[in-house]
Amino acid sequence: MVAIRGLGFAYRRKPPLFTGLDLDLSDGVIYGLLGKNGAGKTTLLKLICGLLFPRAGACTVLDENPRRRSPELLKQIYYVPEELYLPRLDAASYADLYGRFYPLFDPDELKRCLRELEVDDRERLATLSYGQKRKFLLAFALASGCRLVILDEPTNGLDIPSKSQLRRLIASASRDKRTFLISTHQVRDMEGLLESIIIVDGGRVILSRDLRGAAGRFAMRLSAQEPDPARALYVEKVVGGYAVVTERRDADEPAIDLETLFNMTIARGGRGEELLGSPAGEEKR
């Protein structure tokens, strides 16, 4: 689906953001793109969409160079950015004017998603609240029929029920072999939905793994006392004590959560792949 090789990118008059970044995305997987502030998550999404151009290396999406912005490729990608704009149209007019550009767009699916996300489709879109606008565009993305859906901070501005409704909708849409690439800071919002994680730090991908395989290798427990660092892979101070990560030896042990896995990977100085070892033993999709 997406293949990035040796990608280099820098904004003008700024140090390089990516140097030699490699990444592969497969069909039908829900990816979570994680990273610290300024790590380049949104930039990476824009490079995949063809909104930014690599300074070095290559990026191909569905065997095409996104830089060309060909209509055939754009029909397969839907990107919901963090900042949103919607015109002064109602949902039906918007669907009529914009849906025609996406061959697999399904207006009934849009109505269903809007119902599910509790968005009033009779109101003018420009007058909707930020959260409602986001829900509308997420619903449109799901109804567009695009093979690659890219969401930048999709849960920003969503209330708690909407977050779980969104998770449900994405999970059901991913069954159609569609790929989702979700950039988020709110890892807890996406926990249970993401199938694979990509962590970017220091200008490259430091971890790109099947989440069940990665998280399943580690156990996490809470300890009131500070543990011996030699006996733990990672220790994090949390409210009421310490979160201690160790190798998981027993299936009954609670697996590490996504946030701790992220923190542990970052804390290991970007040696995430070393931490996890070879992905060969991981369950194949």
Place this chain on the structure above:
Amino acid sequence: MSGSGILGLLRKDIEEGYRTFLAPIGAVTGVLFVVYCLRDLSGFRDDAGTVSAATATVHMTPFVLLLFGGGLFLSSRSFVEIHTKARNAEWFMLPTQLFEKFLVRVLLATVGWAVGTIAYYFLFSLLASLLAKVIVGEFMVLFDPLTGKVWLAAADYVVVQSLFVFGAIFFKRNHFMKSVLAVSGAFLLLWILATVVEAIAFGQSAGTVTIGGWNTFIAVRGKMESAAHTLFIVVQVVYWALLGPVMWTAGYRRLARTEVIDGA
């Protein structure tokens, strides 16, 4: 390039944008009514001459002001999305060819605006004429959209607006003002260049005219006139045939290289 793509984009842009024009159209109509009322009413009457002559004398100045003022402002905002953080991704990622998106915006700002303004002005003069009949008992001379001067002004507008289309793509903000300044700067440079050339060519003979110098001047005057005539033709060709296509092409090439860098 696909016809359905272009039609779809035209429909989208018109349906999204027409509301933006309603308030300015109302304001312009009001201002025009006031301007016409303040002017000598006799100028609007049938005794002002033929409809064509009255169009030239009565309607032409406000029409040209509207055509150029509104059109150049519209042209300089025709690619505002690509410089707006919340809108640029959506604009670039809409699945049509970039050339189609560009063409639709240029068509709307050139043919769309010119034809729309001519039609609007005709309707305005019709309405004003009816009101004049009601108020002063005489019809006002109508604006004749078929007069050659009207279409020449429209053609002039299409050429000049190409500079503002380029400015709309090139400048990140304050597109209109920066385009005006850039065009003024370019004219100033041309004027300085022409003055320097003139000074070099005629400067020496301007102060002391000798018999020999005068004879030389007479001898080259014919050649100079011929050169000036050729230069005039070259300028006409550059203006009417090259300026528009060159600026649109440069604008499109710039657009194709535009990246979405936080609204830049």
